[in-house]
Amino acid sequence: MNRFKLGAGRLRPQRFLAAAAAVAVVGAGMSLASIGAAAAAPGCSVAYTANSWNTGFTASIDIKNSGDPITSWALEFDYAGNQAGSGAWGGTLTQTGKHVKIVNAAYNGSLATGASTNIGFNGTYSGTNTAPTAFTLNGVACNGGTTNPTPSTSATPPVSPTPDTSPTPGTTTPPPGTHLDNPYVGAKWYVNADWSAKAAAEPGGSAISNQPTGVWLDSIASITAPAGSGYTTSLRGHLDKALAQGATLAQFVIYDLPGRDCAALASNGELGPTEIGRYKTEYIDPIAAIQADPKYASIRIVNIVEIDSLPNLVTNAGSAAGATEACRTMLANGNYSTGIAYALSKLHAAGTNNYNYIDAAHHGWLGWDSNFAPAATMIADTAKKATGGVNTVDGFITNTANYSALNEPFVKINTTVNGTSVRGSKWVDWNQYTDELTFAQGFRNQLVSAGFNANIGMLIDTSRNGWGGSARPTAASTSTDLNTYVDASRIDRRIHAGNWCNQAGAGLGERPKAAPASGIDAYTWIKPPGESDGSSTLIPTGPDNPAGKGLDGMCDPTYTGNGRNGNSMSGALPNAPVSGAWFSAQFRQLLANAYPAL
Structure with a gap:
């Protein structure tokens, strides 16, 4: 193979790591009731992370159900600035002004007790990309405290002796046939x-x-x-x-x-x-x-x-x-x-x-x-x-x-x-x-x-x-x-x-x-x-x-x-x-x- 020199659409989650902002919200009193169904026992956690670059960002949101099993959900929150989201994965996103609503996709609406799903979207902003601090799920507020974990900015994080090729335990992965933005994330790689x-x-x-x-x-x-x-x-x-x-x-x-x-x-x-x-x-x-x-x-x-x-x-x-x-x-x-x-x-x-x-x-x-x-x-x-x-x-x-x-x-x-x-x-x-x-x-x-x-x-x-x-x-x-x-x-x-x-x-x-x-x-x-x-x-x-x-x-x-x-x-x-x-x-x-x- 020659290795010489001569001469002197789809949107990608988890790519832009610089200038990241993150907020995790845990609500002990938040209901995860199915929409239109009898209320389930409350209990869930929601973690929001936004990785920003220039005037764009990628938002990743983890939802974990710690209450009774549910069969559908809708997440809602408001931005403080002029953020505008689009191109969601794991759900359908609509936005009116500062208000964002994401409804589950067909494959991840059902969450057993202890199960999680990851959703996300890309967006644009100008000025400061401040993370939202208040969320509701199926109309019930998450009133727990917030934390702001510091994101990693290392270009070369420590590498495990074995490949990082498995989905996060408990998360819901996209169904077969979905064209992913980064196919390597969450995959188990073939060993020849x-x-x-x-x-x-x-x-x-x-x-x-x-x-x-x-x-x-x-x-x-x-x-x-x-x-x-x-x-x-x-x-x-x-x-x-x-x-x-x-x-x-x-x-x-x-x-x-x-x-x-x-x-x-x-x-x-x-x-x-x-x-x-x-x-x-x-x-x-x-x-x-x-x-x-x-x-x-x-x-x-x-x-x-x-x-x-x-x-x-x-x-x-x-x-x-x-x-x-x-x-x-x-x-x-x-x-x-x-x-x-x-x-x-x-x-x-x-x-x-x-x-x-x-x-x-x-x-x-x-x-x-x-x-x-x-x-x-x-x-x-x-x-x-x-x-x-x-x-x-x-x-x-x-x-x-x-x-x-x-x-x-x-x-x-x-x-x-x-x-x-x-x-x-x-x-x-x-x-x-x-x-x-x-x-x-x-x-x-x-x-x-x-x-x-x-x-x-x-x-x-x-x-x-x-x-x-x-x-x-x-x-x-x-x-x-x-x-x-x-x-x-x-x-x-x-x-x-x-x-x-x-x-x-x-x-x-x-x-x-x-x-x-x-x-x-x-x-x-x-x-x-x-x-x-x-x-x-x-x-x-x-x-x-x-x-x-x-x-x-x-x-x-x-x-x-x-x-x-x-x-x-x-x-x-x-x-x-x-x-x-x-x-x-x-x-x-x-x-x-x-x-x-x-």
């Missing part, structure tokens, strides 16, 4: 048993073998996994296993464009540059048909759409150093854009439980001014060609199968050394970003400016960007030399940010987690740790290389580089198998250098 078995067989691997990872559909054969193809489990097989696990979310990488990976050799695909017809009928159509099967309606199917493609057209299809004739061909024939638009159309139409996230490269590829806005524009132009346009896109993913550090605590873009910005260092090279979180958040804003819905969310692949171990800096350097300071202080220990293949010293990153930071739908492991990026030497076509994959110099530890990585050494590990094959030495390194540590 094929990868899990390999991970568990390694020393210490059982510590992470229960983590969810992406399933790569990187050829036509991967869909059905026929005997002798090298694939163990078909697409249907994975979805069936997800059902057996009780999983409600599964992640698939859509990765077989014509002329795939036009700037790399380790992961070129099976389809030639002009075979767009085969891509549609033999690849996308069968995937969409399987994912549309009502049998899988309870699974939120996340599709990661064609990594490395559109970013390559931005940076590697011109005349600058590192550009390739293959990328110029794909820009000229338009088949990357045509193929992705078709994939978005078909996969979006497969069902309300389908979610499309387009690849958005990483900060060391698109973070420069010359790449940043043009990339967003090209991606938007492609999405607008899809049937359904930008509404076929639920979000974007950065750092897929890459190594860019999530946070650089000691090398921020506004850091100066002896009066000189770190942007002028050899490592940063005048990039506008130094880490993946700030890039993902910044690129999200640029994508909205380019025409995408304001509610899009971002994913960050954190499978191999932890950079822990003894080489990880624990404090900023005291050097007054710019390059010395940056190289000694940066978390990312690669030789160059353009290096992407089997990087020496890398470690597991943040464990998969939903809604971890503002604008981010999830940290996720799309690249299964331990699967090679490419072989370090040419492996002839045969049992160890059934697809006849080529040798990319960036996977050779003796390679001295090219224009895309500043003519630097590749930093790749030796003795690597072909891309996708199990690389035990890499997996053990990732375990040893995990951050947070295992």
Whole structure:
């Protein structure tokens, strides 16, 4: 996969974490009687939280029934300011002036004793977004005291050793088929048993073998996994296993464009540059048909759409150093854009439980001014060609199968050394970003400016960007030399940010987690740790290389580089198998250098 740079609708709950205001109201005397029915014994609690950004906010309201069972409810309250709510989930919202009324949805009207439900909506405001302090449920006031818990503002909250993938106990989850704003929240993520078995067989691997990872559909054969193809489990097989696990979310990488990976050799695909017809009928159509099967309606199917493609057209299809004739061909024939638009159309139409996230490269590829806005524009132009346009896109993913550090605590873009910005260092090279979180958040804003819905969310692949171990800096350097300071202080220990293949010293990153930071739908492991990026030497076509994959110099530890990585050494590990094959030495390194540590 190429990982280089070139050049110096629906509304989302629980996304915007900054400037949050919260109030919890508990009313010992509040009735939860069914509307029009005999009064039930009183007892409930209501908690209201509003997460604000600019002139908008997302309100989340928890209702817990501690009295007799009820079969329907209506919540009412008044705002003190000019807040206006709309687009509710979990109920129907009406507002007259400052007065808001929310009536239960069909699936959550009945609440047993001790049961809870979560509802919410998005809104707008100006001035101060003051939370309401008085609520009624079914006409009975909540007269208990109020509390104002302090919301978390940490961009990287502590991560559990196991994924945060289960709904909150006692809460009511949306019924199957509901198209959620952030599909990762409250989901149980599918654990690929094929990868899990390999991970568990390694020393210490059982510590992470229960983590969810992406399933790569990187050829036509991967869909059905026929005997002798090298694939163990078909697409249907994975979805069936997800059902057996009780999983409600599964992640698939859509990765077989014509002329795939036009700037790399380790992961070129099976389809030639002009075979767009085969891509549609033999690849996308069968995937969409399987994912549309009502049998899988309870699974939120996340599709990661064609990594490395559109970013390559931005940076590697011109005349600058590192550009390739293959990328110029794909820009000229338009088949990357045509193929992705078709994939978005078909996969979006497969069902309300389908979610499309387009690849958005990483900060060391698109973070420069010359790449940043043009990339967003090209991606938007492609999405607008899809049937359904930008509404076929639920979000974007950065750092897929890459190594860019999530946070650089000691090398921020506004850091100066002896009066000189770190942007002028050899490592940063005048990039506008130094880490993946700030890039993902910044690129999200640029994508909205380019025409995408304001509610899009971002994913960050954190499978191999932890950079822990003894080489990880624990404090900023005291050097007054710019390059010395940056190289000694940066978390990312690669030789160059353009290096992407089997990087020496890398470690597991943040464990998969939903809604971890503002604008981010999830940290996720799309690249299964331990699967090679490419072989370090040419492996002839045969049992160890059934697809006849080529040798990319960036996977050779003796390679001295090219224009895309500043003519630097590749930093790749030796003795690597072909891309996708199990690389035990890499997996053990990732375990040893995990951050947070295992």
